[in-house]
Amino acid sequence: MTQFGFYFNQEDCIGCKVCQVACCDRNDLAPGVTFRRVGSYETGTYPNATVYHYALTCNHCANPACVANCPSGAMQKDPDDGTVFIDYKECIGCGTCVKSCPYGVPMLQDDKGTSGKCDGCKAFRDAGQNPVCVDACVMRAIEWGDIEELKAKHPNAVNALPILPDPSETAPSLLVEPKVSALNADFRQVVL
Numbered sequence: 220m221t222q223f224g225f226y227f228n229q230e231d232c233i234g235c236k237v238c239q240v241a242c243c244d245r246n247d248l249a250p251g252v253t254f255r256r257v258g259s260y261e262t263g264t265y266p267n268a269t270v271y272h273y274a275l276t277c278n279h280c281a282n283p284a285c286v287a288n289c290p291s292g293a294m295q296k297d298p299d300d301g302t303v304f305i306d307y308k309e310c311i312g313c314g315t316c317v318k319s320c321p322y323g324v325p326m327l328q329d330d331k332g333t334s335g336k337c338d339g340c341k342a343f344r345d346a347g348q349n350p351v352c353v354d355a356c357v358m359r360a361i362e363w364g365d366i367e368e369l370k371a372k373h374p375n376a377v378n379a380l381p382i383l384p385d386p387s388e389t390a391p392s393l394l395v396e397p398k399v400s401a402l403n404a405d406f407r408q409v410v411l
Contacts, residue, residue: 224392241355278391
């Protein structure tokens with residue numbers, strides 16, 4: 220089976236949140252709900268302090284905890300491309316997926332009575348386009364595609380960072396070109 224996922228170049232990300240805004244706009248999300256969230260982190264101390272950013276979204280995991288724990292069967296894995304999506308007709312809005320995901324990606328959408336998350340912009344991909352976050356990124360720090368092809372293209376990318384859960388939990392379809400500072404286990408999330 221093909222497995223699609225995201226590549227994120229942390230070296231190039233400037234933390235502008237355009238990917239986050241584009242995602243919210245494309246999905247017509249209520250305030251406070253977003254399927255891609257950009258967080259900022261600092262490591263070190265003066266005079267060697269540094270900041271880096273991370274754009275979190277669904278990792279379309281090979282073994283998604285959200286799918287395994289969904290009581291209604293609404294959370295599913297596409298057999299063709301490995302992406303994780305929600306069948307909104309089946310979602311009961313219980314929030315089990317929200318609690319199950321170690322990355323904290325699914326969100327309850329109170330205005331819709333369901334959970335919600337990134338589906339890799341399936342409608343756009345079906346029309347031959349990229350997910351909206353990929354094209355919105357002004358630094359071109361996000362790529363989408365077959366995870367094996369992305370690994371071959373970016374051989375130094377990793378899927379484990381101190382800010383993320385252990386990848387052995389869900390086998391995320393995620394590759395990150397990390398900033399050196401992002402490999403430091405001593406970090407603090409900051410609001411910029």
